[in-house]
Structures are given as C-alpha cells and as structure tokens.
Amino acid sequence: MTDVNVSPPSRLAEGDSGQPARSAGAAASPPLVDIIELFFFAYRNFVSDPDEILARFGFGRAHHRVLHFVNRHPGMRVTDLLDILRITKQSLGRVLRELVDQGFIDSRAGSSDRRQRLLYVTPKGEALARDFVALQSARIERALAECGGPEALGNARRFLVSMIDPEDRGPIEKFITRADRAAEELRRLAPGPRSGG
Amino acid sequence: MTDVNVSPPSRLAEGDSGQPARSAGAAASPPLVDIIELFFFAYRNFVSDPDEILARFGFGRAHHRVLHFVNRHPGMRVTDLLDILRITKQSLGRVLRELVDQGFIDSRAGSSDRRQRLLYVTPKGEALARDFVALQSARIERALAECGGPEALGNARRFLVSMIDPEDRGPIEKFITRADRAAEELRRLAPGPRSGG
DNA sequence: ACATTTACGTCAGTCATGTTGACTTTTTTC
DNA sequence: GAAAAAAGTCAACATGACTGACGTAAATGT
Numbered sequence: 001m002t003d004v005n006v007s008p009p010s011r012l013a014e015g016d017s018g019q020p021a022r023s024a025g026a027a028a029s030p031p032l033v034d035i036i037e038l039f040f041f042a043y044r045n046f047v048s049d050p051d052e053i054l055a056r057f058g059f060g061r062a063h064h065r066v067l068h069f070v071n072r073h074p075g076m077r078v079t080d081l082l083d084i085l086r087i088t089k090q091s092l093g094r095v096l097r098e099l100v101d102q103g104f105i106d107s108r109a110g111s112s113d114r115r116q117r118l119l120y121v122t123p124k125g126e127a128l129a130r131d132f133v134a135l136q137s138a139r140i141e142r143a144l145a146e147c148g149g150p151e152a153l154g155n156a157r158r159f160l161v162s163m164i165d166p167e168d169r170g171p172i173e174k175f176i177t178r179a180d181r182a183a184e185e186l187r188r189l190a191p192g193p194r195s196g197g
Numbered sequence: 198m199t200d201v202n203v204s205p206p207s208r209l210a211e212g213d214s215g216q217p218a219r220s221a222g223a224a225a226s227p228p229l230v231d232i233i234e235l236f237f238f239a240y241r242n243f244v245s246d247p248d249e250i251l252a253r254f255g256f257g258r259a260h261h262r263v264l265h266f267v268n269r270h271p272g273m274r275v276t277d278l279l280d281i282l283r284i285t286k287q288s289l290g291r292v293l294r295e296l297v298d299q300g301f302i303d304s305r306a307g308s309s310d311r312r313q314r315l316l317y318v319t320p321k322g323e324a325l326a327r328d329f330v331a332l333q334s335a336r337i338e339r340a341l342a343e344c345g346g347p348e349a350l351g352n353a354r355r356f357l358v359s360m361i362d363p364e365d366r367g368p369i370e371k372f373i374t375r376a377d378r379a380a381e382e383l384r385r386l387a388p389g390p391r392s393g394g
Numbered sequence: 395a396c397a398t399t400t401a402c403g404t405c406a407g408t409c410a411t412g413t414t415g416a417c418t419t420t421t422t423t424c
Numbered sequence: 425g426a427a428a429a430a431a432g433t434c435a436a437c438a439t440g441a442c443t444g445a446c447g448t449a450a451a452t453g454t
Contacts, residue, residue, distance in 0.1 A: 031350065032334040033269070034373050038357035040262075041369050043240045044283075045362050060410055065237075072230070078431060086241075091412055093432070115421045115430045137229040143359035147352070153228065155344070155352040160235035162340035165242050172238050176231050259440060275402065288441055290403065312401045312450045 049135045053128070057102070062095045064132060070105055071121045071129035072179040077110070078117050084175070104128060246332045250325075254299070259292045261329060267302055268318045268326035269376040274307070275314050281372070301325060 050064050057063075069084055070076060078096070082089055096119075099105040104125035110116035121129060144152045161169060247261050254260075266281055267273060275293070279286055293316075296302040301322035307313035318326060341349045361369060 032337050033330055034377065035337050035350075035353060035357065036265075036330065036333050037269075037369075037373055038354065038361070039240065039243060041365065042357045042360035043236065045365065046236060046360060062411060068233075072234075079429090087411085088413065089431075090414090090433085094411085097432095110430095113422070113430080115419095117431065133230055133233065136233050139360060140229050140232050143356060146359040147355050152352075152356065153232075155349075156232060156356045157235065158344050159340060159349065159353045159356065160232065160239045162343040163239035163243060163336060164235070168238065168242065172234075176234055180231065257439060276400090284440085285442065286402075287404080287443085291440080294403095307401095310401085310451070312448095314402065 046136060046139060049139060050132045053131060053135075057128075059098070060095075062091075063099060066092070066095050066099060067104060067121065067125055067129050068132060070119045071126055073175070073182070074120050075118045078119065081119065083171075099125070243333060243336060246336060247329045250328060250332075254325075256295070257292075259288075260296060263289070263292050263296060264301060264318065264322055264326050265329060267316045268323055270372070270379070271317050272315045275316065278316065296322070 047061060051061075054060060054064055065085060066081065069081060073080070078089070078092070081096075082092055085092065096105065096107075100107055103122055106120045106122050106125075107117045108120065110118050140156075144156065147155075161173070164172060244258060248258075251257060251261055262282060263278065266278060270277070275286070275289070278293075279289055282289065293302065293304075297304055300319055303317045303319050303322075304314045305317065307315050337353075341353065344352075358366060358370070
C-alpha cells in the first residue's frame with residue numbers, strides 16, 4: 001500500500017497516481033498526511049490575505065466573514081447569517097454592530113415581517129468586500145494557472161465540495177447558486193458603474 | 198451539483214488570454230467566489246473533525262496542531278515548532294505545558310546542545326495523534342473517492358501546494374518530505390503492531 | 395575569559411473571538 | 425390573547441492569539 005514513493009523530493013510537485021490505500025481506520029498515514037498539512041498551510045495563507053486591509057479599519061477576520069456573506073446575499077436576515085457562520089448571536093452582534101456603526105453594513109427592518117433586520121452592504125462596504133474577493137481570487141487564479149489545464153477549476157471545486165459534510169452540501173450549494181444568480185441578475189440590470197471607482 | 202457554473206463558463210478559460218483583473222476592485226467575481234466559500238466551508242468541517250475527541254481531554258485546536266507536528270517530527274525543537282505554527286512562544290508555552298503535564302508530549306534536553314528542548318510524543322500522545330490523522334484522512338479519502346479517478350489525489354495536492362505562498366513552499370515541502378522519510382524509516386525498522394496493510 | 399547571542403521559560407497585561415445563560419422588545423402566528 | 429419567533433442586550437467566562445519585559449542556562453566569538 002505504501003508503495004507510493006516517499007523519498008523522491010518531487011513528490012509534492014508532481015501529482016502522483018499512487019493508490020489511496022483504502023485502510024481508513026488504522027495506518028494509511030503516508031499519502032494523506034501531506035494533504036492534511038497542505039490544507040492547513042494553504043488555508044492559513046488564504047485567510048491571511050485580507051489581514052493587512054482589515055487592520056487598517058481595526059477589523060478582524062470575523063468582520064471579513066460577515067461582510068463577505070452580507071455582500072453575497074444582500075437582504076439576508078440575521079438568523080440566516082447565524083446559520084451560515086455557526087456562531088452565537090452575541091458573537092455576531094458585536095462584529096455586526098461595528099460594521100453598521102462604521103457604515104459598511106446597513107440594517108433595515110423587513111417590509112413583510114418587521115421583526116426582521118435585513119442586512120445590506122453600503123457602497124463603502126461593497127467596495128471593501130470586493131477588495132477582499134479580488135485578493136483571494138488572485139491567489140486562486142494563480143494557483144489554478146499553475147495547475148495547468150482548464151480542468152483545474154472543476155477539479156478544485158469538486159474536491160472542496162467533496163470535503164464538505166454531505167449533510168451540509170445541500171444548503172451550501174443552494175446558498176452559492178442563489179447568490180451567484182442574484183449577482184448575475186444585478187450585473188444584467190445595472191451594468192458597469194463598478195470597477196471605475 | 199459540482200458543476201455550479203452559474204455564469205458564463207468563460208471566465209477561467211479566458212483567465213490567461215484576458216487580463217487576470219489583478220488590480221483590486223476590478224470585476225471578475227463569479228466563478229471564483231464559490232471557491233472562496235467552498236474553501237471556507239470545507240476547512241471548517243475539516244478542522245472540527247477532532248473537536249469531540251479534543252473536548253474529552255479539555256484540549257482545543259491549538260493542542261491538536263502542536264501534537265500533530267511533534268508527532269510528525271519527533272525530536273523537533275521548540276523553535277522549529279514556533280516557525281511552523283507562526284505563533285509566539287508565550288502562546289505555544291501554555292499549550293505545550295498542558296500537553297507535557299498530561300503526558301502526551303515528552304520534552305528532553307538536547308544532547309549536543311543542552312539549551313534545546315527536543316520534543317517527542319509519548320506512546321499516549323502518538324496514539325492520540327494517530328486518531329486525529331485517521332479521522333481527517335478518512336474525510337480526505339472519502340472526498341478523493343467521490344472525485345473519481347486515480348488522479349484526484351495528485352490534483353488535490355497540486356492545487357493545495359499552488360495555493361501556498363511561493364516563498365513558503367520550499368520550507369513546507371522540505372518539512373513534509375523529511376517527515377515522511379523519517380516515518381518510513383521508522384516503519385521499516387520497527388514494523389508496528391498497529392499498521393494494517 | 396568575558397561578552398554576546400541563542401534557546402527556552404515565565405510574568406503580566408491586552409485583544410479578538412468564541413461560549414452560556416438570562417432577559418426584553420417587537421411582531422407575527424395560532 | 426397566548427405562544428412563538430426575530431432581534432438585541434447584559435454579564436460572565438474561555439481560548440488562543442498578542443506585546444513587552446525579564447531571567448537563566450548554554451553555546452559561541454573575540
């Protein structure tokens with residue numbers, strides 16, 4: 001099973017087509033431990049991309065997450081955000097209040113149900129959210145380009161989806177497609193005032 | 198499900214021919230934002246796998262990281278660990294002390310340089326570290342199996358490596374290969390009672 | 395030999411972000 | 425009109441990061 005070459009230094013750079021060694025419970029270390037570690041290091045770089053910008057506003061990574069998801073889903077309720085982030089409303093409350101106070105997020109009462117607070121990014125908030133997406137997208141683009149073929153994007157997406165708990169995938173994919181569709185809609189209706197400013 | 202191409206599939210194909218929209222604030226969202234979000238959700242699931250076990254010992258994720266890396270690199274110095282984890286020695290100190298006090302990690306003075314504290318997992322610590330690796334490996338194996346072909350592992354590895362800052366890759370790859378080689382060595386010398394096939 | 399540097403540890407304080415639990419207000423729903 | 429839901433708030437606490445200062449032992453350089 002572990003006849004996957006461990007020694008050649010090029011192991012990481014080259015994809016290797018060795019077999020994954022189906023022995024889930026016990027041993028099976030060698031070929032998968034590196035994925036565990038690469039995932040750790042990659043994610044650490046990934047989330048630290050926005051740090052410098054965040055620091056300029058006195059924000060942390062929690063602010064980034066909140067801003068990102070509100071930007072992706074304008075008009076979302078506080079409860080929706082809690083479901084996505086899986087934190088308590090007390091934790092969210094602090095961060096959200098700062099974002100609202102500093103004019104990055106706007107919170108309006110729902111029209112059909114006035115108990116709800118619907119969350120929107122302000123233009124200022126949208127600009128910041130776009131900066132973050134641009135930063136992280138640049139890293140992903142570079143990575144995909146390094147991977148070569150045009151199938152790299154699909155491969156990465158498939159892998160990441162498969163890494164998610166099956167029971168979480170439905171909601172997450174629904175969330176993503178809905179947000180993408182809404183963004184596309186917006187782009188069609190109001191083309192192009194962006195990127196100029 | 199995996200072809201969440203909600204928008205014109207052109208973006209990535211054009212990625213190289215067109216300009217990569219490098220300047221912050223340019224357009225270019227649709228196909229990459231989903232990767233950003235999938236990375237977030239996937240990593241969250243990934244790191245929460247060991248939580249239940251950790252809680253049984255009153256440990257947190259910091260303990261997991263320390264134990265993992267010490268297990269991977271027996272005899273590593275405290276400074277090495279600090280370099281890898283990129284935290285301060287004060288932060289590491291607390292966690293490390295708890296792991297030593299509870300008998301998961303052993304800290305011996307170096308023989309050639311007696312200022313050094315060389316870190317080793319105890320049998321108890323090794324068992325725990327192996328549990329964590331088994332848990333996370335199971336998720337990765339399942340994901341790779343879902344991705345289909347035998348090239349899925351290589352694809353994932355390439356993608357993750359490419360997501361890492363280029364200047365970090367050398368040290369990280371060196372670390373991983375060295376650890377793999379040492380582990381292989383150990384397996385050859387002392388074929389444990391544990392390792393299945 | 396002595397000064398410097400290195401490796402490690404520790405005290406003291408702070409910050410960011412998470413947690414529980416209890417409670418209120420407003421509004422919708424049954 | 426009672427119950428439930430959405431949101432907000434207060435208080436207390438845990439974790440894991442941070443800075444800065446200081447101490448001690450051992451290696452190293454001149």
